Amino acid sequence: MERKCNNLPFLILMQTSKAIHERIKEEMAKNKLSITEFSVLEVLYQKGKQTIQQIGNCILISSGSMTYVIDKLEQKGLLSRNACPDDRRVIHVTLTDDGNELMNVIMPEYHDSVNQMFESLDDDEAETLVQLLKKVRDIV
Amino acid sequence: MERKCNNLPFLILMQTSKAIHERIKEEMAKNKLSITEFSVLEVLYQKGKQTIQQIGNCILISSGSMTYVIDKLEQKGLLSRNACPDDRRVIHVTLTDDGNELMNVIMPEYHDSVNQMFESLDDDEAETLVQLLKKVRDIV
DNA sequence: TATTATTATCTCAGATTCAAGATAATTTAA
DNA sequence: TTAAATTATCTTGAATCTGAGATAATAATA
Numbered sequence: 001m002e003r004k005c006n007n008l009p010f011l012i013l014m015q016t017s018k019a020i021h022e023r024i025k026e027e028m029a030k031n032k033l034s035i036t037e038f039s040v041l042e043v044l045y046q047k048g049k050q051t052i053q054q055i056g057n058c059i060l061i062s063s064g065s066m067t068y069v070i071d072k073l074e075q076k077g078l079l080s081r082n083a084c085p086d087d088r089r090v091i092h093v094t095l096t097d098d099g100n101e102l103m104n105v106i107m108p109e110y111h112d113s114v115n116q117m118f119e120s121l122d123d124d125e126a127e128t129l130v131q132l133l134k135k136v137r138d139i140v
Numbered sequence: 141m142e143r144k145c146n147n148l149p150f151l152i153l154m155q156t157s158k159a160i161h162e163r164i165k166e167e168m169a170k171n172k173l174s175i176t177e178f179s180v181l182e183v184l185y186q187k188g189k190q191t192i193q194q195i196g197n198c199i200l201i202s203s204g205s206m207t208y209v210i211d212k213l214e215q216k217g218l219l220s221r222n223a224c225p226d227d228r229r230v231i232h233v234t235l236t237d238d239g240n241e242l243m244n245v246i247m248p249e250y251h252d253s254v255n256q257m258f259e260s261l262d263d264d265e266a267e268t269l270v271q272l273l274k275k276v277r278d279i280v
Numbered sequence: 281t282a283t284t285a286t287t288a289t290c291t292c293a294g295a296t297t298c299a300a301g302a303t304a305a306t307t308t309a310a
Numbered sequence: 311t312t313a314a315a316t317t318a319t320c321t322t323g324a325a326t327c328t329g330a331g332a333t334a335a336t337a338a339t340a
Binding site for chain 2: 317318319320321322
């Protein structure tokens with residue numbers, strides 16, 4: 001009877017992603033943001049105005065959580081809800097000036113931090129890693 | 141101004157681990173277990189009797205969450221708490237017969253499922269992936 | 281037009297998590 | 311031996327997440 005999971009790629013992959021997740025969580029705590037909050041801000045920062053559902057699709061959380069996290073960020077003054085004139089069911093969300101300014105500060109730090117985590121890999125290794133991970137990702 | 145994260149290894153790594161996590165979550169939902177609950181059972185199944193703290197160290201959640209998840213599993217009759225005779229602060233946790241039987245069923249399914257997710261890689265590729273991930277993990 | 285289905289968001293209850301502090305037992309050191 | 315520090319677990323309260331269902335608007339179809 002095999003009691004222990006001995007699929008090493010699996011174990012190491014999950015360890016690595018967990019470590020990265022924890023590291024980012026700590027970084028974002030410095031800015032008083034949860035990872036979910038940061039993810040929402042990141043989507044808006046990259047793509048500009050989005051509907052709530054578009055954001056939800058990007059970061060894959062439930063509609064109940066979306067309402068909650070958008071509420072929180074609105075209370076912090078980092079984004080604003082705007083009714084859509086064409087479809088009154090829809091709400092557009094955009095970063096406020098404060099939100100944009102905050103992201104202008106946070107994003108370079110975030111990118112540096114992410115790059116640091118992967119700087120032990122040279123270009124070839126990074127490419128290999130991407131190829132192998134894609135093979136796994138696309139089968140899961 | 142770089143608004144988008146273009147660190148491809150990072151993005152693909154997080155996508156892959158998230159997909160795997162979701163897949164396992166779905167598998168475990170069939171057994172009416174959350175991933176945290178399964179992780180606790182897995183530790184006990186592998187290592188036998190453990191203290192609450194030992195389990196917590198393995199799966200890295202807070203002591204408050206440990207109490208909660210152990211309570212749930214105890215209510216389901218899958219494990220039992222036992223006072224430690226040598227140190228009355230300590231509580232030993234073991235799988236009940238029901239818990240053991242359940243794990244005897246779940247674990248082979250779980251291993252198959254994990255192996256499936258990685259079967260697109262041959263042995264060389266799996267080894268390369270492990271090496272590259274370790275390089276990242278150990279720097280984070 | 282009237283009916284039905286779909287869509288987008290919100291509400292709410294319940295589950296899960298963590299942090300801080302409480303409790304109680306043990307170990308260490310004066 | 312007593313006091314202080316450490317350790318293991320539990321309690322509590324706040325934060326966050328999910329899922330089910332409500333609401334309201336729009337689209338599709340007869």
